[in-house]
Amino acid sequence: MKNLINSTSLVVLSFLMFIFSFSANAQNGSDTLVMMDGKERKGKVTAINDDEITFTFTGETLEYKIKRAKVNKIIFSSGRTQLISEKKIDKNTSELSKNTSNLTNRKGKMAVLPFKIITNMPSIDKEAIGRQIQTDCSNTIKGESPMIEIVDPRIVNTTLAKNNISVDQLEVMSPDELAILLGVEHVVFGSYDIENTGTRTSGSTVTSYKSKKDRDKKKGTAISSGNSTTSDTYDSKITMDIYNDEGSNIYSVSRKPFMSGLDKYHSTIKYLIKRAPFGRKHK
Numbered sequence: 001m002k003n004l005i006n007s008t009s010l011v012v013l014s015f016l017m018f019i020f021s022f023s024a025n026a027q028n029g030s031d032t033l034v035m036m037d038g039k040e041r042k043g044k045v046t047a048i049n050d051d052e053i054t055f056t057f058t059g060e061t062l063e064y065k066i067k068r069a070k071v072n073k074i075i076f077s078s079g080r081t082q083l084i085s086e087k088k089i090d091k092n093t094s095e096l097s098k099n100t101s102n103l104t105n106r107k108g109k110m111a112v113l114p115f116k117i118i119t120n121m122p123s124i125d126k127e128a129i130g131r132q133i134q135t136d137c138s139n140t141i142k143g144e145s146p147m148i149e150i151v152d153p154r155i156v157n158t159t160l161a162k163n164n165i166s167v168d169q170l171e172v173m174s175p176d177e178l179a180i181l182l183g184v185e186h187v188v189f190g191s192y193d194i195e196n197t198g199t200r201t202s203g204s205t206v207t208s209y210k211s212k213k214d215r216d217k218k219k220g221t222a223i224s225s226g227n228s229t230t231s232d233t234y235d236s237k238i239t240m241d242i243y244n245d246e247g248s249n250i251y252s253v254s255r256k257p258f259m260s261g262l263d264k265y266h267s268t269i270k271y272l273i274k275r276a277p278f279g280r281k282h283k
Contacts, residue, residue, distance in 0.1 A: 051067065
């Protein structure tokens with residue numbers, strides 16, 4: 001009987017020692033903050049609210065307020081994990097990574113970006129004209145260099161819009177980034193600088209003589225009539241730059257249109273395309 005009591009006491013004592021040991025370890029354990037940049041901070045989480053987490057570092061008593069947006073998750077000393085903020089994958093980075101690994105598919109492809117319109121005429125639709133020239137340039141390259149695969153301008157513009165890239169933002173992006181994003185080997189940048197310089201009046205005057213006898217000018221009466229027209233005058237320039245997917249400029253040129261007018265750019269676009277490295281008149 002005595003041995004039974006001793007055995008029971010020993011079991012109870014061992015159990016209590018295990019409980020106390022577990023409790024002590026739990027109290028001495030640290031919570032871990034896993035930050036959004038992957039770094040870890042050891043200490044004790046004392047409070048969590050909508051915007052901040054109150055945290056004390058191991059060995060310190062001072063409490064710190066840490067923004068929730070900077071914390072990915074908390075691993076408590078008990079082993080429980082609480083997700084605080086999810087890591088977001090940058091769409092641009094994801095798209096770039098996907099296209100970077102596919103160099104073969106980009107070979108021989110070209111994308112024409114919307115042309116930037118620089119003008120002193122606030123009434124014109126710069127976006128519409130820029131896309132119109134973009135389409136005209138794409139079609140001209142197709143006709144002059146059928147060996148090049150031109151990405152449909154609508155697909156180009158949709159891809160740019162999905163990545164929140166405007167025409168003005170194209171200037172601050174590197175050409176190789178845009179080439180990879182659009183999945184092409186070459187990217188065409190362009191601008192159309194057009195300034196309204198005023199108006200011009202032109203016409204002609206015709207003089208006839210009211211005489212029935214031998215058309216005698218001395219005896220006849222002079223009758224003058226004329227027609228005149230007034231038209232706007234423009235100073236304009238087309239600029240074109242072509243880059244490859246390594247960021248190297250392979251063609252840079254600018255030229256004034258052959259005719260003056262808001263929509264007189266087509267012949268100049270064709271002239272420049274013919275003399276590009278892939279054009280029939282390249283030297």
